[in-house]
Amino acid sequence: MSVHVTVWNEDCAAESKEEVLAVYPRGVLGAVAAIFEGQPEFEVRTAWLSQEEAGLTEEVLDDTDVLLWWGHCKHSRVPDEIVTRVQQRVLRGMGLLVLHSGHESKIMQRLLGTQCSLRWHENKDKERIFVIEPAHPIMRGVPAWFELEAEEMYGERFDIPAPDALLAIGWYESGDVFRSACCFNMGYGKIVYFQPGPETLRSYYNPNVQLILRNAARWAARDRALDRPLHSEFAPSLEEKR
Amino acid sequence: MSVHVTVWNEDCAAESKEEVLAVYPRGVLGAVAAIFEGQPEFEVRTAWLSQEEAGLTEEVLDDTDVLLWWGHCKHSRVPDEIVTRVQQRVLRGMGLLVLHSGHESKIMQRLLGTQCSLRWHENKDKERIFVIEPAHPIMRGVPAWFELEAEEMYGERFDIPAPDALLAIGWYESGDVFRSACCFNMGYGKIVYFQPGPETLRSYYNPNVQLILRNAARWAARDRALDRPLHSEFAPSLEEKR
Amino acid sequence: MSVHVTVWNEDCAAESKEEVLAVYPRGVLGAVAAIFEGQPEFEVRTAWLSQEEAGLTEEVLDDTDVLLWWGHCKHSRVPDEIVTRVQQRVLRGMGLLVLHSGHESKIMQRLLGTQCSLRWHENKDKERIFVIEPAHPIMRGVPAWFELEAEEMYGERFDIPAPDALLAIGWYESGDVFRSACCFNMGYGKIVYFQPGPETLRSYYNPNVQLILRNAARWAARDRALDRPLHSEFAPSLEEKR
Amino acid sequence: MSVHVTVWNEDCAAESKEEVLAVYPRGVLGAVAAIFEGQPEFEVRTAWLSQEEAGLTEEVLDDTDVLLWWGHCKHSRVPDEIVTRVQQRVLRGMGLLVLHSGHESKIMQRLLGTQCSLRWHENKDKERIFVIEPAHPIMRGVPAWFELEAEEMYGERFDIPAPDALLAIGWYESGDVFRSACCFNMGYGKIVYFQPGPETLRSYYNPNVQLILRNAARWAARDRALDRPLHSEFAPSLEEKR
Numbered sequence: 001m002s003v004h005v006t007v008w009n010e011d012c013a014a015e016s017k018e019e020v021l022a023v024y025p026r027g028v029l030g031a032v033a034a035i036f037e038g039q040p041e042f043e044v045r046t047a048w049l050s051q052e053e054a055g056l057t058e059e060v061l062d063d064t065d066v067l068l069w070w071g072h073c074k075h076s077r078v079p080d081e082i083v084t085r086v087q088q089r090v091l092r093g094m095g096l097l098v099l100h101s102g103h104e105s106k107i108m109q110r111l112l113g114t115q116c117s118l119r120w121h122e123n124k125d126k127e128r129i130f131v132i133e134p135a136h137p138i139m140r141g142v143p144a145w146f147e148l149e150a151e152e153m154y155g156e157r158f159d160i161p162a163p164d165a166l167l168a169i170g171w172y173e174s175g176d177v178f179r180s181a182c183c184f185n186m187g188y189g190k191i192v193y194f195q196p197g198p199e200t201l202r203s204y205y206n207p208n209v210q211l212i213l214r215n216a217a218r219w220a221a222r223d224r225a226l227d228r229p230l231h232s233e234f235a236p237s238l239e240e241k242r
Numbered sequence: 243m244s245v246h247v248t249v250w251n252e253d254c255a256a257e258s259k260e261e262v263l264a265v266y267p268r269g270v271l272g273a274v275a276a277i278f279e280g281q282p283e284f285e286v287r288t289a290w291l292s293q294e295e296a297g298l299t300e301e302v303l304d305d306t307d308v309l310l311w312w313g314h315c316k317h318s319r320v321p322d323e324i325v326t327r328v329q330q331r332v333l334r335g336m337g338l339l340v341l342h343s344g345h346e347s348k349i350m351q352r353l354l355g356t357q358c359s360l361r362w363h364e365n366k367d368k369e370r371i372f373v374i375e376p377a378h379p380i381m382r383g384v385p386a387w388f389e390l391e392a393e394e395m396y397g398e399r400f401d402i403p404a405p406d407a408l409l410a411i412g413w414y415e416s417g418d419v420f421r422s423a424c425c426f427n428m429g430y431g432k433i434v435y436f437q438p439g440p441e442t443l444r445s446y447y448n449p450n451v452q453l454i455l456r457n458a459a460r461w462a463a464r465d466r467a468l469d470r471p472l473h474s475e476f477a478p479s480l481e482e483k484r
Numbered sequence: 485m486s487v488h489v490t491v492w493n494e495d496c497a498a499e500s501k502e503e504v505l506a507v508y509p510r511g512v513l514g515a516v517a518a519i520f521e522g523q524p525e526f527e528v529r530t531a532w533l534s535q536e537e538a539g540l541t542e543e544v545l546d547d548t549d550v551l552l553w554w555g556h557c558k559h560s561r562v563p564d565e566i567v568t569r570v571q572q573r574v575l576r577g578m579g580l581l582v583l584h585s586g587h588e589s590k591i592m593q594r595l596l597g598t599q600c601s602l603r604w605h606e607n608k609d610k611e612r613i614f615v616i617e618p619a620h621p622i623m624r625g626v627p628a629w630f631e632l633e634a635e636e637m638y639g640e641r642f643d644i645p646a647p648d649a650l651l652a653i654g655w656y657e658s659g660d661v662f663r664s665a666c667c668f669n670m671g672y673g674k675i676v677y678f679q680p681g682p683e684t685l686r687s688y689y690n691p692n693v694q695l696i697l698r699n700a701a702r703w704a705a706r707d708r709a710l711d712r713p714l715h716s717e718f719a720p721s722l723e724e725k726r
Numbered sequence: 727m728s729v730h731v732t733v734w735n736e737d738c739a740a741e742s743k744e745e746v747l748a749v750y751p752r753g754v755l756g757a758v759a760a761i762f763e764g765q766p767e768f769e770v771r772t773a774w775l776s777q778e779e780a781g782l783t784e785e786v787l788d789d790t791d792v793l794l795w796w797g798h799c800k801h802s803r804v805p806d807e808i809v810t811r812v813q814q815r816v817l818r819g820m821g822l823l824v825l826h827s828g829h830e831s832k833i834m835q836r837l838l839g840t841q842c843s844l845r846w847h848e849n850k851d852k853e854r855i856f857v858i859e860p861a862h863p864i865m866r867g868v869p870a871w872f873e874l875e876a877e878e879m880y881g882e883r884f885d886i887p888a889p890d891a892l893l894a895i896g897w898y899e900s901g902d903v904f905r906s907a908c909c910f911n912m913g914y915g916k917i918v919y920f921q922p923g924p925e926t927l928r929s930y931y932n933p934n935v936q937l938i939l940r941n942a943a944r945w946a947a948r949d950r951a952l953d954r955p956l957h958s959e960f961a962p963s964l965e966e967k968r
Contacts (some may be wrong), residue, residue, distance in 0.1 A: 033305055033568065091356060091401070093619060104474060111355040114333060114429050119477035130882040135577060135672040142705060144883065155477055156856040156895060157870065159333070161428055164404060165648075169882060169895060171722070171903045175480030177856055177895045185402055187356050188619040194743055208537070223624060232346060233362035238417030238612065242968075331581075370964065372640040372661055377819060377914040382949060386641065398614040398653060399628065407890075411640060411653060413661045416963070419614055419653045430861040465866060477864060480854065481899070557799030575840060575885070588958060595839040598817060598913050601959035639964075643817070643956055645912055648888060659964030670887055673839050716830060719845035719881055 002043045006064040007033040008055060010074040012048040020199045028070055028197070029117040031204040032099065035213050040207070042217065049074055054082045061085065065221040066095030068213070069102045070197065076106075080131040083107050091187030091230055095220025097213065100197035103154070108193070111186055117159045122203065124150035125172045129180055129208075133167050138181070138192065138215045146208040154178045160193070170195060181212065187230060190220040244285045245463040248306040249275045250297060252316040254290040262441045270312055270439070273446040274341065277455050284459065291316055303327065307463040308337030310455070311344045312439065318348075325349050329343045333429030333472055337462025339455065342439035345396070350435070353428055359401045360429070366392035366443065368415045371422055371450075375409050380423070380434065380457045388450040394440040396420045402435070412437060423454065429472060432462040486527045487705040489518045490548040490717040492539060492560040497533040504683045511680070515688040516583065519697050526701065533558055538566045545569065549705040550579030552697070553586045554681065560590075567591050575671030575714055581697065581705025584681035587638070592677070595670055600645045603660070608634035608685065610657040613664055613692075618652050622665070622676065622699045633686070636682040638662045640661055663707060665696065671714060674704040728769045729947040732790040733759045736800040738774040745894060746925045754796055754923070757930040758825070758910070761939050765946065775800055779917045780808045787811065791947040792821030794939070795828045796923065802832075809833050817913030817956055821946025823939065826923035829880070834919070837912055843885045845902070850876035850927065852899040855906055855934075859893050864907070864918065864941045872934040878924040896921060907938065913956060916946040 009029035011020075016027035024031040029046055036042040045063075047055025049071075061067075067086065071078070083106045088097050090111060098108050103116045130145045155176035156180035163182035180195040194212060196203035203209050251271035253262075258269035266273040271288055278284040287305075289297025291313075301311075311330065332338050332353060340350050345358045354436045369390045369402070373381050397418035405424035412422035422437040436454060438445035445451050493513035495504075500511035508515040513530055519524040529547075533555075545551075551570065555562070567590045574580050574595060587600045596661025614629045637659035647666035654664035664679040675684050678696060680687035687693050735755035737746075742753035750757040752856035755772055762768040771789075773781025775797075787793075793812065797804070809832045816822050816837060824834050829842045856871045881902035889908035906921040920938060922929035929935050 073477070087355070113353040113355045115472050115474075117472055117474040119475055121477055121479060123479055123483065125479075125483075128901055132882060132905075133669065133888075134710060134883065135669065135674065135707060141709065153477070153479075156858060157860065159429055159472055160761065161403070161426065162406060162859075162892065166888065167907075170902045171897060171901060173481065173484065175854055175886075175897060176477070177897045177903050179858075184403065185617065185619065187401055190619065223619060226618060227627065230357050230359055230401055232357075232359040233361055234417070235363055235395070237363060237365055237367075237395075239415065241365065241367075242415065309731065325919060370659055374640060374663075375646075376641065377911065377916065377949060398616060399618065404650065406615075408646065408650065411661045411663075413655060413659060416613055419656060419661050420653045421616075421653075427859065427861065432861065458800065465861060467867065468860060487940065512906075547812070571839070597837040597839045598814070599956045599958075601956055601958040603959055605961055605963060607963055607967065609963075609967075637961070639961055643909065643913055645887070646890060657965065657968065671885055695730075714841050714843055714885055716841075716843040717845055717846055719879070719902070721847060721849055721851075723899065725849065726899065 002041055003217055004063055004065045005036050005044045005068065005217055006041050006047055007036070007044060007068045008047045008058060008070070010049045010071040012050070015050065023200050023202060024070040024189060024204065027072055028199050028204070028212055032068055032070060035204065035210045037216065039214070049077060054078060056082055056086060061089050061094065064094055066097065066217045067144060068097045069101060069105060069107060071105045072101035072199065075104060080106070083110055087111055090189035090191065093188035093222035093226050095189060095217065095222055096191045097216050097220060098191065098193045100195060103193065112160055112184065112190060114161060115159045119155040121153050121174065123153060123174060123180055123199070125153050128171045129153040129168050130171065131168055133165055136167055137219045138167055138183070138212060141211055148196055148203050150201050151196060151203060152201065154195050188226050189222065192216045192220055244283050245459055246305055246307045247278050247284050247286045247310065247459055248289055248302060249278070249286060250289045250312070252291045252313040254292070257292065257445065259415060265364065265442050265444060270441050270446070274310055274312060274379055277446065277452045277458065281456070291319060296320060298324055298328060303331050303336065306336055308339060308459045310339045310341060311347060311349060312341040312348045314343035314441065317346060322348070325352055327434065329353055332431035332433065335430035335464035335468050337431060337459065337464055338433045339458050339462060340433065340435045342437060343355060346405045353433060354402055354426065356403060357401045361397040363395050363416065365416060367395045367444070369393040370413045371410050372413065373410055375407055378407060378409055379461045380425070380454060382408055383453055383456055384450055390438055390445050390448060392443045393445060394443065396437050430468050434458045434462055486525055487575055487701055488547055488549045489520045489526050489552065489701055490531055490544060491520070492531045492554065494533045494555040496534070507684050507686060508688065512683050512688070515520045516552055516554060519688065519694045520701065523698070533561060538562060540566055540570060545573050548578055550581060550701045551582045552583060553589060554583040555589045555593060556585035556683070559588060562590055567594055571595060574673035574675065577672035577706035577710050579673060579701065580675045581704060582675065582677045584679060585675065596668065597646055598645060599643045601640040605637050605658065606682070607637060607658060608625055609637050611635040612655045613652050614655065615652055617649055617666065620649060620651055621628060621703045622651055622667070622696060624699055625695055631678060631686050632680055632690060634685050635680060635687060636685065638679050640643065665689045672710050673706065676700045676704055703725050728767055729943055730789055730791045731762050731768050731770045731794065731861065732773055732786060732796045733762070733770060734796070736775045736797040738760045739775070741776065749926050749928060750930065754925050754930070757794060758794055761930065761936045762943065765940070775803060780804060782808055782812060787815050787820065790820055790886055792823060792943045794823045794825060795831060795833060796825040797831045798827035801830060804832055806832070807960060809836055813837060816915035818939045819914035819948035819952050821915060821943065821948055822917045823942050824917065824919045826921060829919065836908065837917060838886055840887060841885045845881040847879050847900065848924070849879060851879045853877040855894050856897065857894055859891055862891060862893055863945045864893055864909070864938060866941055867937055868934055870923065874922055874929050874932060876927050877922060877929060878927065880921050911921060914952050915948065916943045918946055
């Protein structure tokens with residue numbers, strides 16, 4: 001049974017700036033979607049902010065096992081009720097992969113409870129990503145480290161709760177480090193944050209970035225059989241009172 | 243330097259029901275405050291929902307190292323801006339001890355990102371609390387286990403992220419178990435959830451419950467020297483570009 | 485590709501006591517093996533202490549993706565070099581499922597570094613196991629809780645490092661609780677401890693126990709492609725010295 | 727009540743090489759001890775390998791709240807029974823701070839269960855240490871990051887179990903990263919690994935390194951009141967059988 005992937009972006013291709021299209025002809029949205037397209041184990045759809053209900057209708061989410069989220073300048077335009085809807089879906093089991101500047105999206109802050117703030121600059125720094133948990137399914141097939149020729153620097157301290165698994169740490173030529181791949185379990189859902197991916201650099205063409213995203217989608221995909229209520233409930237005594 | 247404790251409740255003594263006052267003559271608010279009163283290392287104040295700004299003005303929070311939160315029926319009446327204010331304070335370092343039915347308070351859900359739901363019943367069950375991390379400062383002086391003659395049953399699954407430290411597990415005669423004491427680190431702040439304490443039972447008179455709350459307040463009290471910004475910031479390169 | 489399971493026991497069927505054979509005609513060894521037999525996704529072999537090299541030759545381990553370990557009275561007879569060999573295999577990626585009284589086996593203590601001690605009695609207590617992480621692959625398909633009519637009581641405090649994932653907590657009619665299913669990641673390997681299974685009680689016939697063991701074997705099975713050295717190594721500079 | 731600190735080294739001053747004494751006139755042993763000397767809250771003693779029982783008699787350990795361990799070339803000469811003795815003390819509550827090349831000491835491997843291997847080179851690299859958990863007591867007063875002008879490179883992957891708290895990550899000009907400060911809770915004891923400190927470089931003169939070591943000693947110091955047995959024990963039923 002294939003994993004149903006919904007790739008979300010604040011911009012569709014038509015809305016993307018020229019300098020983005022120069023790097024990713026279908027925009028970041030299309031570049032991320034392409035990582036899953038043509039792979040029999042994935043069924044991909046795209047969604048974006050300017051669509052009705054930000055592209056994330058109940059129907060779309062009903063059919064989504066894992067949602068990828070890329071946003072940057074338009075975080076504040078995502079309606080709060082959509083954030084609540086996505087949060088509820090994650091808690092009920094939908095996977096969520098938050099990409100790059102999505103670290104300060106409303107949905108990331110809502111789920112993690114912290115600011116998710118960090119230190120940053122754009123200087124096309126070389127980054128080297130070191131695998132910390134080589135046996136984790138998300139790191140399957142990834143070498144001990146790999147390089148990205150030019151990245152936006154995201155540096156510590158990254159204001160997140162200690163992740164349930166720290167998968168990778170990035171080194172930057174600018175003198176910084178970053179917890180570049182992190183997992184969080186929440187409710188019945190799984191969340192992965194993965195740092196690479198500014199809109200005018202080429203990281204989504206990197207085969208290791210692609211491999212990690214495919215592995216992460218497989219790992220975080222919801223268990224469709226899991227369908228227990230997530231509200232408090234009265235529970236009769238399991239044992240007789242003495 | 244004493245720890246400044248603010249004990250918050252949805253009700254002050256005057257607002258408390260008769261059956262509550264029968265057990266705790268100063269209400270739950272007063273019962274929790276009494277745990278810290280007369281101890282030179284603590285300076286205690288109380289605050290409650292019907293006060294201006296829910297009793298949690300910026301001034302009060304400026305002077306609070308650790309906030310204790312007890313609420314039950316009036317969670318929804320706590321204004322969202324107060325929840326946001328408390329959340330921001332926790333992220334900046336203020337300790338937060340969430341008590342009993344506070345598990346579904348807005349502030350708990352806001353910080354943890356999950357529903358914090360559970361299974362429950364009121365049947366005056368005997369509970370036995372087992373210490374899981376005896377070397378944690380919060381468990382200092384607490385025996386391997388202790389009993390509460392009558393408690394409200396809070397049972398698993400408790401919908402929280404895996405805590406940074408699981409301090410205690412409760413056994414109930416009704417046949418249930420519960421992660422009854424949990425710690426979470428968020429931002430610069432520390433959060434403790436501790437399960438005992440319904441308003442008409444006597445758990446806040448239990449010396450081990452009292453010891454744990456005092457230990458927890460000491461452990462979670464903010465480091466006043468810690469005052470670094472918690473928003474993303476531009477960071478010049480630490481190393482020269484090659 | 486099937487998962488190669490090696491089920492190890494301190495006794496083979498022929499060495500098992502009569503009261504064990506009365507419950508498990510092929511001994512505990514056979515009872516655990518039966519959980520994997522006839523399942524196309526698993527290939528099962530058995531091994532036991534009185535065999536040459538305790539049944540765990542390099543050849544056997546070469547062909548083992550996950551090892552199940554059940555021991556009780558004969559922990560001290562397992563040769564230290566076999567313990568070292570198994571430890572090294574786990575660190576290189578082999579999965580290890582430690583069952584019941586295996587909690588104090590040399591291999592468990594060696595890997596976890598603690599005593600793995602606990603409180604216990606044999607009184608055929610009813611146990612009820614509550615799932616704490618329903619979305620973990622090992623708990624897939626397991627109900628919110630299930631009961632074992634008669635178990636040996638293993639009670640907290642269980643002297644283990646905080647597990648990387650706490651999957652289940654057990655309630656006992658004797659008034660005790662236990663972290664009954666725990667995961668640990670070590671080196672490239674995955675370790676699962678699962679509490680049920682004394683030799684004269686019937687827990688290995690329980691369908692949920694069986695399901696958990698099959699799920700755990702699948703989860704912990706080594707990634708055969710992962711074959712990086714696990715010793716410290718000289719590493720030339722990745723960047724030129726300035 | 728002062729914290730009783732025992733600083734252990736494989737060499738005493740008289741045994742130290744000339745190039746070490748050129749940097750640290752009292753050897754590494756004396757340099758580490760000096761961090762605690764003259765501080766009223768600490769009482770310091772030193773111990774070293776060539777002493778009887780490696781300097782770690784039962785009497786010395788009886789009087790030790792926290793033990794600092796620095797070794798490099800002579801790991802294999804530490805007698806196994808001393809390693810076992812120290813392990814038992816840690817499990818009963820004694821703090822252990824493992825320094826620099828102590829990462830592959832027998833006691834570190836014994837307690838953590840992994841190889842504790844890493845990648846390394848000696849090239850007097852600049853290191854920059856970033857604080858990951860600024861609110862942890864061990865990081866109290868430490869700036870967001872600090873630099874060591876020349877360090878031995880210790881690089882990932884560091885083969886340790888995921889620490890209970892990851893306090894700091896190091897950046898190296900050689901292009902590497904390292905989890906440079908990690909905490910582990912084991913038994914009733916607390917373990918801290920801290921990476922800086924080769925014998926011919928000057929890191930133990932760095933005020934932040936010194937501050938972290940003092941904070942760590944305070945944090946890890948045993949609770950003398952904690953004295954519960956750490957072996958499995960028969961436990962009568964806490965509740966009557968029905």
